[in-house]
Amino acid sequence: MDQLQLKAYGKINLGLDVIRKRSDGYHDLDMIMQMVDVYDDVILTKKDYDDIIVKTDTLILPNGKENLAYMAAKMLTDEFKIRQGLEIEIHKRIPIAGGMAGGSSDCAATLIGVNRMFDLGLSKEELMERGVKLGADVPYCILGGTAIARGIGEILTPLPTPPRCHVVIAKPPVSVSTAFVYGRIQPDKIKKRPDIERMAEAVREQDLYQLAELLYNVMEDVTVPRYPVIQDIKDVMLREGALNAIMSGSGPTVFGLYDDKTKAEKTVNRVRDMELTEQLYLTRFI
Numbered sequence: 001m002d003q004l005q006l007k008a009y010g011k012i013n014l015g016l017d018v019i020r021k022r023s024d025g026y027h028d029l030d031m032i033m034q035m036v037d038v039y040d041d042v043i044l045t046k047k048d049y050d051d052i053i054v055k056t057d058t059l060i061l062p063n064g065k066e067n068l069a070y071m072a073a074k075m076l077t078d079e080f081k082i083r084q085g086l087e088i089e090i091h092k093r094i095p096i097a098g099g100m101a102g103g104s105s106d107c108a109a110t111l112i113g114v115n116r117m118f119d120l121g122l123s124k125e126e127l128m129e130r131g132v133k134l135g136a137d138v139p140y141c142i143l144g145g146t147a148i149a150r151g152i153g154e155i156l157t158p159l160p161t162p163p164r165c166h167v168v169i170a171k172p173p174v175s176v177s178t179a180f181v182y183g184r185i186q187p188d189k190i191k192k193r194p195d196i197e198r199m200a201e202a203v204r205e206q207d208l209y210q211l212a213e214l215l216y217n218v219m220e221d222v223t224v225p226r227y228p229v230i231q232d233i234k235d236v237m238l239r240e241g242a243l244n245a246i247m248s249g250s251g252p253t254v255f256g257l258y259d260d261k262t263k264a265e266k267t268v269n270r271v272r273d274m275e276l277t278e279q280l281y282l283t284r285f286i
Helices: 066-080 102-117 124-131 138-143 178-184 196-204 208-214 220-226 229-239 259-272
Strands: 002-023 027-047 050-058 083-093 147-149 155-159 166-170 246-247 254-258 279-283
Touching: 002 102, 002 124, 002 138, 002 196, 027 102, 027 166, 027 178, 027 279, 050 066, 050 178, 050 208, 066 083, 066 124, 066 166, 083 102, 102 124, 138 155, 147 196, 155 220, 166 229, 166 259, 178 220, 196 208, 196 279, 208 229, 208 254, 220 229, 229 246, 229 254, 229 259, 254 259
Parallel strands: 050 083
Antiparallel strands: 002 027, 027 083, 027 147, 147 155, 166 254, 166 279, 246 254
């Protein structure tokens, strides 16, 4: 197999709680992660030279050793002493610095792809064990689907896919540093938190309306005051008929859930007309 193309899917957080700051500098989290049908294309191609080259279609991302996909390929080629050159081509659709784990998903796809391309025989669990060394969201991006995520995000409990609905995803024209948000959130002062167990039960019972009612992200306490456009987008979604709308991850991407496709389409048109976003998708859970 000389070339392999994979889809690296983005995620949203249906619920996100920050429990405490740990002694190692990370935070303990309590989340429900959900994969959506917005993806980057990751193309792996064997090359004659003994090197790893990353190419992206954006100037924003690093193409060298700082790229998580490079790190993923380097980890496995070093461990298994692979002396084959590799080109990693990434076509971006997932918003960059948008709270949808785009870099982690590209990293996960690269781990999966290198494992498959070179017949390394690693299980999904073994890939996840390696992935967490590269990023807290990487194990989830390898697992995929719907899951409760705890610890720094690496302790995963799979859930069934939530009931079908329409998902509008809007990335405003700002980028948010995850480090900025984590540096300012104060877990002991959080007044409202999501009920992750009730959300998980709503997923298991396929109750879209209960799930939508429970959507909540404590990181909005930090990100929304700094970037009011996030609240502007949420307000438009709710006015146009979203069951609920919240920010994903550390932001600034916002998503809304809809039980009516016409309302979702109307929201897309309204947000576009108001020029509130630089990336806008009408999609679904996967």
